[in-house]
Amino acid sequence: MNTNQLYQERLTRYLTALRNEKPDKIPIRPFVAEFTAKYAGMTCQQVAHDYNLAFEAAVKCAREFDWDAIVPNMVYVWTGLAQAAGLRYYGIPGIGIPHTTGFNYIEPPEDNAFMREDEYDALIDDPTGFLYNVWLPRVSTEVAAIGQPATYRHNLALVKSSMAMMVYFTAFGPQIQRLHDECGTVSAIAGIFKAPFDIIGDKLRGYIGLTMDMVTQPDKVLKACEALMPHLTHVGLTTADPAKQVPIGFWMHRGCVPFISPKQFQSHYWPTLKPCIEEFWKRGNQTMFYAEGKWNHHLDDFATLPERSILFHVDQGDIFLAHKKLHHKFALSGGIPNVLLSYGKPDEVRAHCRKVIDGVAKEGGYIMDASAIMQDDTSIENLRALTDVTREYGVYSGSTQSSANPAKSCGTLRPCHGADVSKLTGLSGLAAPRIKPGICRPWEEKARELPPITGDQDLVRRVWENVEALGNTYIWQLLLSF
Amino acid sequence: MQELQLLHDAILKGDAKTAKSVTEQALASGVEPLKLVQDYMVPAMGEVGRRFECNDYFVPELLLAARAMKGALELIRPLLVASGVQPVGRVAVGTVKGDMHDIGKNLVAAMLEGGGYEVIDLGVNVSPEQFVAAVKEKNVQIVALSALLTTTMPSMKTTIEALKQAGVRDKVKVLIGGAPITKRYADEIGADGFGESAAGAVALAKQVTG
Ligand code: B12
Numbered sequence: 001m002n003t004n005q006l007y008q009e010r011l012t013r014y015l016t017a018l019r020n021e022k023p024d025k026i027p028i029r030p031f032v033a034e035f036t037a038k039y040a041g042m043t044c045q046q047v048a049h050d051y052n053l054a055f056e057a058a059v060k061c062a063r064e065f066d067w068d069a070i071v072p073n074m075v076y077v078w079t080g081l082a083q084a085a086g087l088r089y090y091g092i093p094g095i096g097i098p099h100t101t102g103f104n105y106i107e108p109p110e111d112n113a114f115m116r117e118d119e120y121d122a123l124i125d126d127p128t129g130f131l132y133n134v135w136l137p138r139v140s141t142e143v144a145a146i147g148q149p150a151t152y153r154h155n156l157a158l159v160k161s162s163m164a165m166m167v168y169f170t171a172f173g174p175q176i177q178r179l180h181d182e183c184g185t186v187s188a189i190a191g192i193f194k195a196p197f198d199i200i201g202d203k204l205r206g207y208i209g210l211t212m213d214m215v216t217q218p219d220k221v222l223k224a225c226e227a228l229m230p231h232l233t234h235v236g237l238t239t240a241d242p243a244k245q246v247p248i249g250f251w252m253h254r255g256c257v258p259f260i261s262p263k264q265f266q267s268h269y270w271p272t273l274k275p276c277i278e279e280f281w282k283r284g285n286q287t288m289f290y291a292e293g294k295w296n297h298h299l300d301d302f303a304t305l306p307e308r309s310i311l312f313h314v315d316q317g318d319i320f321l322a323h324k325k326l327h328h329k330f331a332l333s334g335g336i337p338n339v340l341l342s343y344g345k346p347d348e349v350r351a352h353c354r355k356v357i358d359g360v361a362k363e364g365g366y367i368m369d370a371s372a373i374m375q376d377d378t379s380i381e382n383l384r385a386l387t388d389v390t391r392e393y394g395v396y397s398g399s400t401q402s403s404a405n406p407a408k409s410c411g412t413l414r415p416c417h418g419a420d421v422s423k424l425t426g427l428s429g430l431a432a433p434r435i436k437p438g439i440c441r442p443w444e445e446k447a448r449e450l451p452p453i454t455g456d457q458d459l460v461r462r463v464w465e466n467v468e469a470l471g472n473t474y475i476w477q478l479l480l481s482f
Numbered sequence: 483m484q485e486l487q488l489l490h491d492a493i494l495k496g497d498a499k500t501a502k503s504v505t506e507q508a509l510a511s512g513v514e515p516l517k518l519v520q521d522y523m524v525p526a527m528g529e530v531g532r533r534f535e536c537n538d539y540f541v542p543e544l545l546l547a548a549r550a551m552k553g554a555l556e557l558i559r560p561l562l563v564a565s566g567v568q569p570v571g572r573v574a575v576g577t578v579k580g581d582m583h584d585i586g587k588n589l590v591a592a593m594l595e596g597g598g599y600e601v602i603d604l605g606v607n608v609s610p611e612q613f614v615a616a617v618k619e620k621n622v623q624i625v626a627l628s629a630l631l632t633t634t635m636p637s638m639k640t641t642i643e644a645l646k647q648a649g650v651r652d653k654v655k656v657l658i659g660g661a662p663i664t665k666r667y668a669d670e671i672g673a674d675g676f677g678e679s680a681a682g683a684v685a686l687a688k689q690v691t692g
Binding site: 098101102104106107207208211214215257258259260261264293297316337338339342343372375376377378 | 496534537540541542543545546580582585631632633635661662664667
């Protein structure tokens, strides 16, 4: 089989499972991060600081393991870019933290949060403007605050980091192609999304600050979550797989019990998340719920989402419970503890994988993966055991996957195929934001500064907005991906 | 005493302002500082832990209760020290080297403090040498280590080894915890105890020193 045939076969397998159906075998989709460096004989510093080395390491893994899908670079923060922007919230391997550890997100202390408690109104009024005017100068060692004199370093930081982002993102196309051509491996996810409530905790107020705000000003928090919804959804939609096959990556941090109470989940987290997921689904995009930590308390709520609209990934939660509550609607992935993969014995890994397969994969709709992303502590031998046992034990008899000519079915094989989305509200119930998502300054504002435009006004407007969108991409990607 | 019960309730509700004012008034009217701790604060934090355990309280409630308790304790502690009252025990807590996660560690520290222990919080990214120094210089009976990453779990082992090397391993009990930690790992590296939850930290500490 050549790599293209292999690719088609794997894509079919992966998509069939994403549709919560039974493929020929259980797809294997390990989220390997710094593990790739270990396997390829590189350091964590090398893969964090030089994304071409990270790409190389990922390709080596994809070539040498029988995996259906991987992320083109799970060491997703290119620290060269982080350094160019002067991001305070990253520990960069070899610069302040050991070169032998992966990059580290570092949270500021409570009294030094990137957004202050009295700044909700500004955030609500214009999230994009707030990020540029208030947030960026605070998270960056280089970018000058509004009203402060611009400096050489300020100018350089903006130019360098935005061009670096463009270069980095552009490099993903060829990397995905390489995975296809050289390995026959599918790129597992596309796009990025985070829940409004989570992003306020992660990058704006900090968890403790947000927790206190939930006592002193819960209404403001709710308004802020609502204000973020259209923007975050826009990022998800514009970065999603245009073929609508692989899911949008949604990294879930602290929206669950015990970080928040069930009451807060019902009042803030869920009502400002669910419409976004429905909006994705309305447009044919599935979302991967990468449920970090334990989300056992919230499975019933997730079960109210449309059938197949999500893939539910289990970290430390109970995968058997997740299967019981969600399998009738969604596919699952994960559930193999990292501590086992790092410190257990291959036989224990095999036994555990079998147990998970027996418990949740019998009728399809399961994708093999570790619980959390795999860093350099993951044992190579154990990951091999995971792969082998899944291949030996995870074969379905009488499956519906046509292995004879998988390529034929791939084109139309989408998670959303056959779904009825006509009754979904999505974001349509939400008041339109003052400044629409995807731009920074509205065209109307710009046009007022210009002499009357002659010729093709739509052309001028379209190009302005398209370039404006780049400015929007930069700041929202900094917030969500870096 | 009716008004003193207010201290208990204020901590339980996470009302720092009331906890502080009730404590101020009580101390001004000559209530024994130790009585405030033993009869009101410790039971309040015990109840907080119990509620956390049975999913009635969550991290926000715990954080608020801990803040209320700390505010009151700040007023009481100097008086306890001045009158020579000894804490139930002295514990050094910290998140191990390479690890910056501190939410769980802070909850453990708060519960121990609420259980009458004196807590020396070494913070995050604490090296084995810093733990050794705390044992040598601060006369602690317990060292409580937290780790949230599978990559930093080995730092627990290194810390225990460093305590051995420094000849102080026998002087202290070592407790470990954090999401990826298991009883089995605790046994493997020779820790004295493993705790799954902050709520059980006081009982665990008592058990190992018992
Ligand atoms: C918050 C968080 C962060 C914050 C930390 C902020 C802070 N101030 O703590 C930030 C964003 C900085 C962060 C960074 C990273 N994180 Co993090 N993080 C989390 C998260 C979301 C929650 C952890 C937490 O606070 N749990 C809540 C507390 C209450 O639980 P706990 O600590 O387990 O404590 C309880 C018990 O275990 C017990 N306990 C704890 N310690 C002790 C000690 C004793 C003695 C006892 C008795 C009991 C006890 O008591 C507590 C209450 O009952 C988890 C995912 C999740 N949702 O769980 C990921 C997670 C832990 N992080 C992870 C990773 C990979 C990272 C990073 C490497 C990511 C990166 N590349 O930047 C960095 C590493 C930074 C570093 N060097 O430490 C992974 C770890 C995977 C693994 N292989 O182990 C997780 C699981 C996410 C995931 N699924 O991928 N993270």
